[in-house]
Amino acid sequence: MRVLFLCLISFFSLYAKNLVSVSIAPQAYFVKQIAKDTLDVNIVIPPNANEHTFEFKPSGILKLEKSDIYFTANLEFEKIWILKLKDNLKNTQIISTQNGIKLMPLQEHAHDGHHHHGDDPHTWLDPVLVKTHAKNIALALIEQYPENKAFYEQNLKDFLKELDTLNLQIQALFEHSKGKYFLVYHPSWGYFAKRYHLNQIPVEIEGKEPKPKDLAKLAKLIQKEHIKAIFVPKGANNNTIKAMANNYGLQIIELDHLPSDYNNALLSDAKNIASMLQ
Ligand SMILES: [Zn+2]
Incomplete structure (x- = not known):
């Protein structure tokens, strides 16, 4: 009996994959490009949740504890919970995939009163900066699982090439739009705008709706600036958005700023933005 039991345990551990965690869906895509099916990936923030006001639930702790690595993304909840979970995460390496990227302040349109500018974490919407995310991920995975070094290195190389292609495709879309403005409800497109020489006009102020x-x-x-559309996060539809669309004759267009199918979604977001700049 005992022998059978031990056999079963080793059978399951043979087939159980190592687990890593990430904060947001695009990071899971980046990890998968490099690790393919050698790992399971746990995403802490569920789809369509607000990454800034997300409240970590204690039920999520177990999966983090079981993770060899937790890839973070400079989000508000991480700072609070990583401190709280210090003892739980003794065996989990915590690594920001944004290491080496100089963060800019979160852009808000000019307004009076206090400024509480935090860092803008949305670097994943610039495919050139995603190359840094990818390299950080590959480095950490190779250190953790050296037996897969050659496989991960080759996958990184392929992924970096795909990101270069994606960057060129998006560049071509905005070739004749330099300096143009686009209106976004949530200011997540700052790095994207900078990369393609565009200007993002954010509506939200410090994560809240604007005053009259x-x-x-x-x-x-x-x-x-002859703005024709207001770009909103997936599923967002509040009164400010509806009122602005009505008052200024704007189309409401959804952009996915936490894409799980990264390359396709970013290209389609870019096409949506480009179509409103003509
Ligand atoms: Zn955001």
């Missing part, structure tokens, strides 16, 4: 005074300023900018 701020809306008046936005209205002027919308007219001056």
Whole structure:
């Protein structure tokens, strides 16, 4: 009996894959490009949740504890929970996939009063910066699982090439749009805008809806820059968005800023933005 039991245990451990965790869906895509099916990936933030106001649930602790590595993304909840979970995560390496990327302050449109600018974490929406995410991930995986070094190195090389191609495809879309403005509800497109020489006009201020005074300023900018659309996160549809669309005759267009099918989704987001700049 005992022998059978031991056999079963070794059978299951032979087939159980190592686990790593990531904060957001695009990071899971990046890990999968390099690890393929050598690993299981746990995504901490569920799809369509707000990555800034997300509240980590204690039920998520177990999967983090079982993870060899937790890849973070400079999000608000991480700072709070990593401290709280210090003792639980003794065997989990915590690595930011943004290591080496200089973060810019989160962009908010000009407004009076206090400024509480935090760092803008949305570097994953610039495919050139994603190359740094990918290299950080590969480095960490190779250190953790040296037996897969050659496989991971080759996969990294392939993925970097795909990101170069994606960057060229998006560049071509904005070739004649340099300096143009696009209106976004949530200011997640700052790095993307910088990369392709565009200007993002954010509606949200410090994660909150704008005040009437701020809306008046936005209205002027919308007219001056001939803005045709308001880009909103997937599933977002609040009164400010509806009112702005009505008052200024704007189309409401969803952009996926936490894409799980990264390359395809980013290209389609880029096409959506480009189509409104003509
Ligand atoms: Zn965001």
